[in-house]
Amino acid sequence: MDVLRAPESIKQSVPRPPPLTLANASMVALYTPCTLHQSILPPELACNLFYTMLDEARHWSRNKWWLFDRLVESPHRSAFYTRSAHGKDGDDEAWRKITKAWYNGRDMDPPGVFPSAMEEACKIIETVVNAEIRKRQRYPLEWGGDPSATEPGAKDVFWRANFAASNCYDGAKETVGFHSDRLTSLGPYPTIASLSLGTPRTFRLREVIPIDQIDKRAAQTYNIPLPHNSLLIMHASMQERFKHSIPPQSALDRFRPAFPPHPSLPALSFDPATCRINITFRFYRPDFHPDTIPRCKCGEMTTLRPDMKQREFRYWWTCTAGDQNEGKGCGFWKVMDVRAEGRGPFAVVTDPNNS
Numbered sequence: 001m002d003v004l005r006a007p008e009s010i011k012q013s014v015p016r017p018p019p020l021t022l023a024n025a026s027m028v029a030l031y032t033p034c035t036l037h038q039s040i041l042p043p044e045l046a047c048n049l050f051y052t053m054l055d056e057a058r059h060w061s062r063n064k065w066w067l068f069d070r071l072v073e074s075p076h077r078s079a080f081y082t083r084s085a086h087g088k089d090g091d092d093e094a095w096r097k098i099t100k101a102w103y104n105g106r107d108m109d110p111p112g113v114f115p116s117a118m119e120e121a122c123k124i125i126e127t128v129v130n131a132e133i134r135k136r137q138r139y140p141l142e143w144g145g146d147p148s149a150t151e152p153g154a155k156d157v158f159w160r161a162n163f164a165a166s167n168c169y170d171g172a173k174e175t176v177g178f179h180s181d182r183l184t185s186l187g188p189y190p191t192i193a194s195l196s197l198g199t200p201r202t203f204r205l206r207e208v209i210p211i212d213q214i215d216k217r218a219a220q221t222y223n224i225p226l227p228h229n230s231l232l233i234m235h236a237s238m239q240e241r242f243k244h245s246i247p248p249q250s251a252l253d254r255f256r257p258a259f260p261p262h263p264s265l266p267a268l269s270f271d272p273a274t275c276r277i278n279i280t281f282r283f284y285r286p287d288f289h290p291d292t293i294p295r296c297k298c299g300e301m302t303t304l305r306p307d308m309k310q311r312e313f314r315y316w317w318t319c320t321a322g323d324q325n326e327g328k329g330c331g332f333w334k335v336m337d338v339r340a341e342g343r344g345p346f347a348v349v350t351d352p353n354n355s
């Protein structure tokens, strides 16, 4: 993820409005490029998955990276999972590289595969996500589907989850700061399906105002309460336009699971009443295979970032090797050129003479 860096010199002159709470699905859809599904999984599956991930979380770690001249540690635990049937979605070596990029350039053990409850949940979520995408406007650089897919119904599959990042927030003070998700393996205009389990937390988002509008309007902050078993789908353009976070809270609602843990599970290391598990189901795009990602002068994979301030549908490949190298990167950047780099197919075909 890209953590919000030091503010740039351009000052916001328009006063910032107070935060707005988006308490239901219609408000979320009205103000943001997200959809909220309040109760997504059968209740027993949601509970089983919660316990499974709480059990897994005892092995999760806190991500670490250099921020300027300081080594910082993530204020929550996380882990990375790939779907068992890699099939056409890459081999172990590709996944090792994707995992390394996810952990800010640290070499990690190979990721785990989806536990069975997560696989079951993923199938349900994929159907809901594809139904939502079918109703929406598509953006030019969104993934256009697998041209070699021949199985029945393949044309209706806009999105599939082939990996997931999972987070555990143990108590009200564990958080994630404002960021947008890195696009290196997801490509432009990704869809990310975010499942919440356990104690409710507030998901906060704030639009990044483009430079040409900075004197006219101020960024609005939105708070979306995410209860147990809710699914927030971050649709195309969310990562390009908004930053998101899970802020600290002064108090938590205690979560009372409707079903007890399966007797085969060992005693949990975290208190289910005050923990939140988040699973973000993601689609690593085959046209952003790690071997096609430009390398910087440090010899590392670069990171794909949107140009959030200019909004000219422009993306940069930038050096982030400094995340691991005591803050010292090579400063490399270049504009992504989808044609020269052979990316695609895209959801919307644009005129090559007109872009």
Ligand SMILES: O=C(O)CCC(=O)C(=O)O
Residues within 6 Å of the ligand: 001, 165, 167, 176, 181, 194, 203, 244, 245, 246, 278, 280
């Ligand atoms: O916990 C959440 O809902 C957000 C997690 C997140 O932003 C991320 O994993 O990138």
Ligand SMILES: [Fe+2]
Residues within 6 Å of the ligand: 001, 179, 180, 181, 244
């Ligand atoms: Fe995120």
